[in-house]
Amino acid sequence: MESTAPASPPDGAPALSMRGVSKRFGELAALADVGLEVKSGEIHALLGENGAGKTTLMNVLYGLVKPDAGRIEIDGRPVALDGPRAARAAGIGMVHQHLALVEPFTVAENLVLDRGPARGGLYRRAVEEAWARELAAGFGLALEPDRRVAELSLGERQRVEIVKALTSGARILVLDEPTTVLTPPEVRDLFVALRELAARGRAVVFISHKLSEVLDICGRITVLRQGVVQGTVAAAATDEQDLARRMVGHSLGGLSRGPRFPVGQARLLEVVELGVDSAAPRPAMNFHVSEGEIVGIAGVEGNGQLEICETLSGMRPARSGTVRLGGRDLTRASPLERARAGLGVIPEDRTQSGVVLEMSVADNLALRAHRRPAFRRGPFRLQSVFDANARELVAKFEVRPPDPDRAIGTLSGGNQQKLLLARELSERPTALVAANPTRGLDVAATEALQNRLLQARAAGMAILLVSTDLDEVLALSDRILVAFRGQLAEVPAEQLDRETVGLMMGGVGFPAAAREEAIRL
C-alpha cells in the first residue's frame, strides 16, 4: 500500500504558493493578482463574502478553472494544474461544500470508488473495509466502513469526504465552507480532526465567511474582497471588527433590535397537532407565534424544516391538525387564500417558488397585488400602477439597480431577496413565514434584511424564522424551536444560548427513538 505520510518539503518552501493569479469572467474581474501562501502544518483561512472569489481561487487550485495569469508552486516546485486529476496528483485534496458521496453505498464503497480498482478489478468487502478502517486510522480519524452513507450524520459524512480527499496522499487539504451543514458539537469534532491533520504536517486551507470560526481554528487568515486580497494576518493579531472591515470594506451598523415589542396575548399564527405529509411518520407538532414576536426554528438542513414551511404556505397538504391565522382555520386553504388571509411567505427556494426570473421587477412585485382593483381596469392591467408600486418598493428597500423594467433574474441574489421581502411585507401580512431569508447573501444585504424583519416585528407582525444559520436564529428570535429528524422541541427560555441550541440540533432533549432511528426525509 502506498505511504500516506507526506513527503518532507524542501527547506523553507511553503506547501502551497499561489502568486499573481488573475481571472476575468467577461466584464467581471473575479480574481485580480491574488497571492496565497500556506505552510505545512498550518491551518490557513481564506475569508471572504459570497462572491468575493474564494471559490474561483480554489477552482483554479483544483484545476477546474484556468487562470488568465498566475503561478502555482507546491513545495517550491511550479505545477501546471489542468484538471482535477493533475491537482490530485500534485497533492491537493478538496472537500467540497456539497458533499459528493454516493448515499446508497457503504463508506468503504465510496472510498474504493474514488481510489480505483484493486488488482483483478474485484471488490472484496472484507478486504476493502479493513483497508478503509486502517486508512482513516492513519489520519487519526475514526470511520465505520461497513455503514451506508445514507445512515450517517452530515458530520460523519464530512469525515468520510476528508479521508477520501486524503486517500491519494494529499498534502494540501482544502475545505470549502465545511461548517455550514454541521451542528456546533460536530464543528468542534471537525476542528479537532483538522488540528490533528495539521499537527501531522499537512497544510489545510479553510474557506469560510464566518469570522468567529476562522479566528478559532486558523493560524493565519487571508481576506478576499471582490477578487482582491485585503491582506494576510495572523489570527492572534486581529479581531472580528478588523476582519469584518477588511471583508466588507466598511464598518457595519449592526442589528438594531430596538425595544422589545410587548408581546400581545394574540397568538397570530397557531399550529395545533399538525401532521405534515412526509415519507416517514412524524409526531404531530404544536407551536404558535404571537403578535410582535419572532420565533426561530433552528436545525441542520433536512430535519423537516422544508415540510413545515411548505405545509404552512399551503404548498403541501396537512395530514392532520390545524393551522390558524388570527384565529381563522386555514388548514385546507390554498396558497392564495392564505395570502389573502394575511400570511406572507419567503420560500426557501427563491428562484423556484419565490420570483419568476424571466419577468420584470415590476411584474414580480405585483404578483400578489395585481388582482386588486387598484392594479387593473377590468381585465386589463394598469401599467402605471405596476410601475409606481415598483418604484416605491425599489427605493424603500434600496434595490440595485433601481430599474423596475429589468428582468429580476439579472439582479444579484441579495437584491432578488430584497424584492421578495418587499413584496411580501407590502401586503402587510399579519404573519410571515421566512425560510432561510439571508442564505447566500453578502454581509451588508444580510444585515439589511435582518433589520427589516426586526422592524416588521416592532410593528407587531408575527414572524416564523426558519433558518439553518444558528447565529441568525440566535440574533433575531424571541423564542427558539429546534427541528430534529422531523420533530420540534422548544428551547427553554432561560437557555437561549449557542451551547444549548447546538446540542439540541444534534438531538439532545429529543426522545431517544428520534435520535436512534435514522429517518430519511
Add this chain to the structure above:
Amino acid sequence: MIVFELAAASIRMSAPLLYASLGELLGEKAGVVNISLEGAMLVSAFAGTVATLACGNLWLGLAASVAAGMLFLAAFAALTVALACDQILVGTAMNLVAFGLTGLLYRERFGASGAALTLPIFPPVRVPLLADLPFVGPLLFEHNLLVYGAFLLVPAVHLALHATWPGLALRAAGEKPETLEAAGYSVRRVRAAALLAQGALAGVAGAYLALAHAGTFVEGLTAGRGFIALAIVVSGRWTAIGVLGVSGTSVAAQFHLQASDLGVPYQFVRMVPYILTLVVLAQVSRARSAAPAALGR
C-alpha cells in the same frame, strides 16, 4: 401431470424474460432507461432468423442476434449517452424503427404470403445424473442450454454489480454520476459499456424467442416481452434476485390464467401482462426510493 408441464414451461418461458430484464437492470443501474428493449429483441430475433437460415447453424444464428442487439444498443447509446437526447423519446423512436424495419425486411425477404418459416431450435440437453432425479430432474434439468444460461446469469449479474469494481462504477453512474466523474472516470463510458452489455443480453433474449421457443419468425414475435421486462426490473426493485422472483411468478401466473378455464376470452388473458405493466409502471413513482437516483437523467 398438467401442473408439472406448466411448471417446466414456466421455467422455459422465464428465460427470455430473464435475459432481457437482467440486461435492462444493468442499464438502469447505470442510470439509463431503455424502453426500446422490445425493439432490440425484435431486431435480434430477426437477425438470428436470417443468419440461421443462411448458415444452417444455430450458434451462428445466436451470434448474429447478439451482434444485432449490441448494434441496436450502440445506436441507442450514441443518441442518449453521447448526444444526451431524451431517453424516453429515443426509446420510443427506436421501437418504431425496429417494428417497421423488421416488418419491411421480413416481407422483402420471405414474402407477405404468410407461409410460416420453420427454423431449427436449440434442443434440450439433459444434465447427467441430475436429470435422473425423480420429478425434479425433468423439471429442472431437461432444458436447452440457453435456459441454464439464463438462470446462471442471475448470480453472475448480482456479483458483477456488487463484488467488482466495474460494478461499483456502474452503480455510481446511476446513483451519483458527478461523484464518479469527480473521481476521474467517464460516466459516459460506463453507461455506454452497460448498454452494450444490455444489447448482448437483449440479443440472446431475441434469439431465444426465434430459435428456442417459436422455431419461426413472425412480425411482432416479441409480443411485448421487452415491455414486460421493463416492468420486471421495477417490481424486482432493481435487484437481480428480485428480477428472478418476479419473472418466474409473472410467467407462471400467465400460464395459470391461460390454463384455467375462466370463461374469459383468451385475448383478455393475453392482455394481462400489459395491464400488469401499466400497473407496475404506475407504481414506479412510489418505488422511487429503490430506483437509482440518477435514473433517466
